[in-house]
Amino acid sequence: MIKDKSEYNILIIEDNPGDLFIFQEYLKDQIIDPNLYVAYNFDEAEGLLTSEEINLDIIFLDLSLPDKNGVELIQEIVKLSAKKPIVVLSGYSDVQFSIKSLHLGISDYLVKDDITGLTLYKSLRYNIERSKYIAQLEQSEKRYMDLFQLSPQPMWIFETETFNFLDVNKAALEHYGYAYEEFLKMSIYDLRPKKDFKLFEKYITDEKKKNQKNIKGFFNHQKKNGENIIVEITSNLISHNGEMVRISLANDITDRTKYIKAIEDQNKNLKEIAWIQSHVVRAPLARLMGIMHLLKLEEDKKDKSHFLFEEALKATDELDLIIREITEKTSNIEIDYDKDKI
Amino acid sequence: MTKTKFEILLVDDDPIVQFLHKSVLIDCNLSDQKLFSNGQLVLDYVLENKDNDVLFLILLDINMPFMNGWEFLEELNKITFKPTIKVVIVTSSIGASDKEKSKNYSQVFDFFEKPLENNMIMGLKNNEDLAPFLNHI
Incomplete structure (x- = not known):
């Protein structure tokens, strides 16, 4: 037979030397080199469980010890077990109780008279694996809760029928100024100014x-x-404790909106300036240029044109060039306004 | 669109510009032209004379009181029996949008930026509808 080569730290809490001997032999049959710790009573078990040097993989527990038994024994061991799997070893008379004890934090139970090397080993492997898996699940759940709780942006979960808050994160408390308990007494309506209630009701229902x-x-x-803010809400339907709820992320875009508004206003002014440049300022200049053009025709008939006239001509041409440059620059400022409209 | 008669209509609200444009035209041997100071006046004139076998060349300003150049062109579009009209826009505007907009009107065949100069008028000879009336300039 091929034996398990892995390293196991196993605690057996059992006061009956005969049973203990059998269990130890069974385990040694299946596992090459098991680290077996033995406690004959609760007192010794407590000592081993609180020792920092021992990192147990699994605990086998007999239900009747000389110094403690029953519910109290299970509760104490569960408390000391640091979430390691506990397998109860029970006699026939205790079977009903063993089944009930599962909800006290027990992973599994075995009826002593039915135990074989193989069932004991199978229970050991199964419960160690399952406990690892549960630990992973708990960790992953914690990671997700951290993602919610530690998100720098306000988040909350609300009930889809009553719209009441079921949970909010720290950022939401800080941003909106309510305490956690206050939030849980509120609905998502309470985050809105009163004048928006009707509109929002239509939207959300x-x-x-x-x-x-x-x-x-x-x-x-x-x-x-009382401070009013503009937020971008992203909300998803999720299953939370078996119910469909919504999780929302709020992004405060008040500053961004103000900034865009300022740019839009400024842009409008720029366009007006461009229009003034192109139409109003240029009109008298065009007139002046026309006069210069006619005068030049006169001048050309003379032999010698006047120095001052040539300079005036240059100045009007220059002014025309400047206005053209300004008009061209301002007409390049074209933004697609609708993109960020609220 | 062979017409026997030809008229130049100058449309501008600025008296100095009217004088300048007139001077340029005279300098180009085009001494006969009529002056109008807004779109409404020239529209009335064109409608009154539409049956007279005349080809109208209109030098049209855009910014004018009462009826500006665009409004005049819109009104012109509404008329079912169209007088024979060739329009050149003559404006102090240098914004590209005005030039683009002028392309939407079939009667407009050129776009001049003020000031109007002799060579621009000379260039009109290249238009085949106008050439028969302008070969003397």
Whole structure:
């Protein structure tokens, strides 16, 4: 038979020397070199479980020890186990109790009289693997919660029928100024200025919107201190504790919007200046140039043209060139306004 | 569009410009032209004389009171029986948008930036409709 070469740290808590001997032999049959720790009572078990030098993979626990038994024993061991899998070894009389104990944090139970080397080994492998898997799941869930909690942008989860908040992150508390407890008593309506209620109700209760997985839009929000802000909300339908809820991300674009508005205004002014340059300023210049043109025809008939006249001609041409340059520059400023419209 | 008669209509609200344009035309041996100070006046004149077998060459300013150059061209488009009209826009505007806009009107065949100069008028001879009336310049 091929034996398992992996390294296992196994604690057996068992006061019956006969049972203990059998279990130890079974394990040695399947595993080449198991590190077996033994406790004959709760006191010894506590000592081993609290030792920092021992990093256990699994705990086998007999339910009746001389110094503790039953529910109390299970609760104490679970508390000390640091989430390592616990497999209960029970007698026939304890089977019903063993089944119930599963919800106290026990991973598995084995009926002593039915145990063979193979079932014991199988239970060991299965429960170690399962506990690793659960730990991974918990870690991954924690990572996602961190992503929510530590996001630098305000986020919240709300119920899709009542629109009440189910959870909010730290950034949302900081940005809107409400305490966590206050938030949980509010609905997403309470983030909006009163004048927007009707419009928002129409928006959010729209059947098509309700079932749409991803919603994105721009809204007016109001902080606790009454300050109005403009936010870009991205919201997704997700399953949360078995219910369909929405998770929303709020991006405050108040400053950006103000900035765009300022640029738009400035751009409008620039266009006006361009128009004035092109039409109003150039009109008298064109007239002046026309006069110069006629005068030149007169001048050309004389033998010698006057120095001052030549200079005046140059000056009007120069002015014309300048106005043309300004007009060309300003006409290049064309922005697609609709792109960032709110 | 063979017409036997030919008339030049100068449309500009600025008296100095009217004088300048007239002077340039006279200098080019085109002594006979009529003056109008807005679009409405020239429109009325054209409508009154549309049956007279005349080819009108209109030198049209854009910015004018009452009816500007664009409005005049729009009005012209609404008329079902069209007088024979060739329009040159003569404007102090140097914005590219005005030049682009003028291409939307079929009667407009050229776009001059002020000041109007002799060589621009000479260039009109290249238009085959106008050539028979301008070969003396």
